[in-house]
Amino acid sequence: MTIDSAGDPVVDVRGLSKTYRSGLFRRTSVRALGGVSLHARAGEVFGLLGPNGAGKTTMIKILLGVIRATGGEASLFGLPLGSAAARRRVGYLPESLRIDRHHTARTALRYYGRLSGLDSSTIGRRGDELLSLVGLEGRDREPVRRFSKGMLQRLGLAQALMHDPDLLVLDEPTDGLDPVGRSEVRRVIERLRDAGKTIFLNSHILHEVEMVCSHLAIMARGKILASGPIESLRGGQRGEAVDVELRLTYAEEPTQTQERWSHCFQAHRATLSDSDADGENHHDVKELSDSREGVSLTLQVRDQSDLDALVDRIRSEGLSLMHLQRQRMSLEDTFMRLVGDDAAASRTRPELVEASVVGHAEDDQGANINDAVGVGDSS
């Protein structure tokens, strides 16, 4: 099976939009996607994160060719979406997997294997391997109606892997599972990731995404709000202000620490004011506490040179730096901030994401939002 080189996107989506129409004469329309662009490369575990109703499943349906996009372009492996050649290289685990009750694990794998065009011998061989991989060996003759949801999801993973796909699309694979089931499924995904599979994971569970994904796109109201390597989305990207936690003391006279710090801070602030190009103040003290041992405070620094200058000033004032810790944003912080900002923006411009009459320039507006939050694609 061909594995795409690291430079070629496996999933290539550009300005994809989807509007559902309904009602008499199809006059009512609901826009589910508004100009989505993203790229996932071979070997990545790409997470699509977003709240319910963000358009994640619509996105996956379009990628699988289940529904057609209203606008934009997309391809899988450079092949048109929905083509048999593209679907032959994709394994899919739907959100609420439903396997007919008359099947056992073995017959279900045989059925879905045949649907993927496999011959009997391949089905037999792959079936054994995959049942072992998902931990269902020995349970393959049981009717699936006796399976727990976790077992069903693992069986779903096995069927998605029957034809050894180049891309695995998992739609909310742990949704509705108990912690044990969630752990079991996650373990399988991690094994697949370690085996080098390209995985496109759709989830609204932050923790899960954070644990298994290497790349991430955050999506809300039909738009990609942020996208890139997961580390970059946790905060602290180049050029972004970070909070720093300090604990200082004046060794000669600890009670004068507060006074010495104020002098030091004013001097440092004066130094920086001359070079502030954006006119924003990055040096507001967010927290300050004074004690007999010294002063604890949190403040925001603009960048590393800013921090270096601050440390130099502290030392030159005779203060001792007892503790310094750079505070990083969690994925949840990023997510909440992006989704919150988007929700606020949508309140001021509701026409962007709410149900609307066809004819709006959704692609342009979607691009503007991406620009506003200052993130582009992961490249």
Place this chain on the structure above:
Amino acid sequence: MTVAWLRPYRSVVADSFHAATASRVLWAAMIAIWVLLLALAPIGVKEDYTTSFRWFDFYNGTRMKALLARGMVDPSETERPLGMLARALPDDLQRKLQRVGEGEEVRIRLDQFADALNGVIAADLEVAPKDPDWYAKDAWSDVLRQRELRDLDAVAESDLGETLRQRRARLRIEAALPGVFEARSKRSVSLTYAGLDFPTELQIDRAQFETVFNQFVIPTLVHWLLGWVLVFLGVLVTASIIPDMLQPGSLHLLLSKPVSRTGLLLSKFVGGCAFVTLCVAQLVLGLYLIAGLRLGIWNHRILWCVPVALVLFAVFFSVSVPAGLRWRSPIISIACAGALAGICLVIGVMGGILDARVVQPDRIRSLLVRGESVFAVTNGGGVVHYEPDERVWAEAIDSQAMSRDRVLTPVALGDDRIATARIRGGRMNPFGLGAPDLVVLSQKNDWKPEPGMTLPTATERLMNWRGEKLLAVNSADLLAVDLDRVLESIDAGDEDETDSDDDSEQQDTDQANAPKPNSLAQWLGNLVTMQGGATDEFASILPPSFVMTPPLRLAPLDSDLGLLLLSRERLVRLVPPGDEQISVQPGSGSGAWQIAARTSVPRGDLTTRPVLVASDQFVLVQNQEGPLLVLDSDSLETIGKIPLGETEPLSLIRVSENAFIMLSMQGRCHRVRLHLDASDSKTPTEETTPTTTVADRAQAEPEPRLESEDLPIVGSVSESFGPKDVQTMLWDGDSEQLLIAHHVDQVDVGRLGDASEKDLQWSLASSQSIRPQRGTWRWIEHYVFGTLRWLTPQVLDLGNTTAGMVSGEDALVLQESETGDADVVRYEILGPMVSCLLFILVWVGGSCFYFSRTDF
């Protein structure tokens, strides 16, 4: 060989089978089927001699009553079979017969006769090995005995078992009462259950039993009863297939696989048929095995019921599928299938009612041309003549819906009169045959019906023989009256009508003074009339030694050769007694015709319809399945055979000496042409004189090439020509035109090409053809219901398809008079199938389009 791209779709179909086998409803249905098959399995069939009588064995009950009454009252019959048999009947029946003999009107039920005669047969056993009181060898010596009876009489008494003795008794009774009984087979089948006899015999032979089984029992059981039940059970079970498939966790997974949506839906559709396939296949296979193993009927065509039932199911499933796609609800899918069934039922029933009440009464059964006028007898028991100016059939005798009356094919009485008779209830009721009056329609009377002379009892056919005599045929006799006498009586009737006021008083006086029928001679005369014998006007012309046995066929010959009479398997040529005797004396019996030639035509089983037609040179006859036999009209020697292949003749008419038109059971016309030598195509007419026999001709001719088992005459049957669904046809010798009645009341009039030409040329005279205007109800039936029938699947008519496919016949004679007047039902085998398949195609195609274009 495995086709890889089909693998996914086969998998979907196989999965549907898998799902079906996991269905509890399926297992419940299968258990019900197995229980039914187990219940049917002990049924067996036993074949034995036909020994007892049933009420439907009597063809002419009136004649039987008259014969037995005569046996009671006629002293000359005391020591003869009639008298001996009558005296062996129960006392109460004897008293009734005595009263009949004395001229009273006494009604006797047929089953009373049957019980009485069965008692007579039983009495034979009680006195065995002696002859019973009602039988004496000498008395039966001068009655016509069938060969079977002669053979049995020759067997020693001790060598006859009970059954054969009973059979012999029955044959003796039949011989004593000629012209009374329906033709029954020598052996009858009776049903058994787990080795136990059913109480009654079926009174049909094995061939008839197979016909009934294949044409009625199996189609009814499989299609109407179980087919519909299983189909609707199938609709209930499969209604959830599509909504289930559309569940997000199922559909999106399926659509993520490299399969086409159209292929996926088609596979689901085919797989959905799995349920009905499994059920119907078991049922039909079980019935096939039971029919073969228990009844000895190995009819592989029974297996056709499976695809027909599948088509029936697929019609409803094809509506259930788009409903499931659109609304994703099994309930709505079931409701849509039910709505379709309701629509089909309403259209079918309404169409059927209109057909029975409006169309069938107008359907032409027979034609007659007299001068410029065209007459037709309708299915509704009416006589109509065509008014070309108004383009309507004007009714001379009213047609009635669901009529049980039978109107005889009219005969011409001169240029401006025709005559017919209407037999009340004459289709089914043996007592309804009665003694009908001649009904005369004359041009001067604007073709209004007028009563004529009384015809012999149970007259079934009238015939104008060479413009000299009017012949009347019933089941027992052939009677004739001079045509002049008929015309005189009609003219006298007209005058009587004119003078009726003046004469009414005189008539009353005459009637009052008329002698009452209280003398023995008068009683016997009346009984002879009642039994279908000679009347005041009609004299029997049947040779005294000849007893007619149904089925009967009659064919007149133009020349002095007389006429041909086929009675079961005896074919005779009857000629008038001679010029000096040609004037028949009514009631004298002296006018009996003579048998100029006779032969035996092998008779097939009772399901075979005899066909007879003759020119002055050739006789074409078919009495059993196989080729048409060609006989010499003069000597009745077999001189040729014409293979018919799959074509089964319904009737034949003569066009010329060596050309005939055959109407097939399928309703198509074929020309049958005879010739001596196929190489030069010279017709016998061209090479021989009409008076020479074929044997003479064969000797005179130089080495004719002999074909068909060295018989000198060969014949050819043309491809079908003319319209389809032909009901009857008529050759008008005066205008040399062929009239073909088809499609209810339309008549094509046309000419045939030269008989010597190899290919038939049928030229339709459009200007003369009859295309009557439709009345309002006929218009509604034709255009409204005709359109609706084609817009909806003809599921109700699939029963005909089943019957046709299982029996291998595409036409069935429902009823037939002993002289050949038949009600034919033609199965539409392909029409309903095409209608249903088109419906399925449209709906499934629409579903595939919707499925492939819709976001789910």
